[in-house]
């Protein structure tokens with residue numbers, strides 16, 4: 001009698017040693033008693049296609065994709081979800097019959113679910129969202145905010161051209177302001193989101209003036225090392241509701257785990273603790 005295959009999944013990036021995804025998925029596999037494995041894989045760009053074509057035959061049911069391959073993997077997908085097309089990048093691949101690849105992007109889903117979970121009183125329609133940064137993560141954040149019904153996204157990035165490109169892709173609800181003007185947009189925002197890498201351990205601090213922060217606002221940071229960034233500390237002191245970035249990492253992992261291993265995982269304190277080990 002043939003035995004069922006043990007499902008394998010993992011994360012592809014380079015470097016990959018810092019990734020918290022193996023801790024997270026490993027925790028869920030143990031919690032739900034699933035006989036599967038989730039493996040970090042450091043893959044060079046030149047080997048990406050060959051690796052992706054080989055993994056299904058080895059028993060892989062899918063992989064997460066992280067920096068620097070999120071855009072490049074799109075070229076090897078047989079099918080791409082609408083949200084991944086809009087964002088222009090994929091972070092979750094599902095291997096289907098005979099190795100065909102479905103590419104999805106769950107970062108926007110992870111962002112909005114984390115926001116709703118950490119700030120349950122936040123309403124998309126309550127006012128403009130100020131988004132700092134216009135890199136890959138900002139594309140996912142903006143697509144989810146526009147989808148949720150935010151009336152206006154005020155977008156500010158050091159390199160203005162990158163923000164203008166995002167506006168061209170996401171439409172009229174985006175208003176671009178110069179990076180030096182970002183501070184003056186804070187006071188009118190219902191939501192402030194840092195999608196830059198500023199404030200991360202080892203990176204410069206976020207230089208945007210924050211005196212416009214006030215109670216009633218929601219402030220969230222995609223950076224989660226440290227968990228309380230300078231932005232979140234200032235927001236907490238100003239009486240804002242704050243949401244840290246670790247939850248986004250946890251929530252974005254849920255759809256992949258469910259597709260690969262057949263169980264929708266819960267996010268609780270034990271999940272957070274596992275990802276922080």
Ligand code: NAP
Nearest residue numbers: 133134135136137138158159162195196197222245248249
């Ligand atoms: P990216 O595409 O490289 O974009 C980096 C962004 O940071 C750009 O807007 C860049 O501005 C800005 N930036 C970098 N250095 C700056 C400086 N010195 N002054 C002003 N702006 C600066 O990176 P990404 O993929 O979007 O990721 C951004 C951050 O989000 C990272 O810290 C990443 O770890 C985090 N992230 C977290 C999650 C999560 O699950 N919590 C998910 C995805 C990403 P320019 O365009 O001017 O260079």
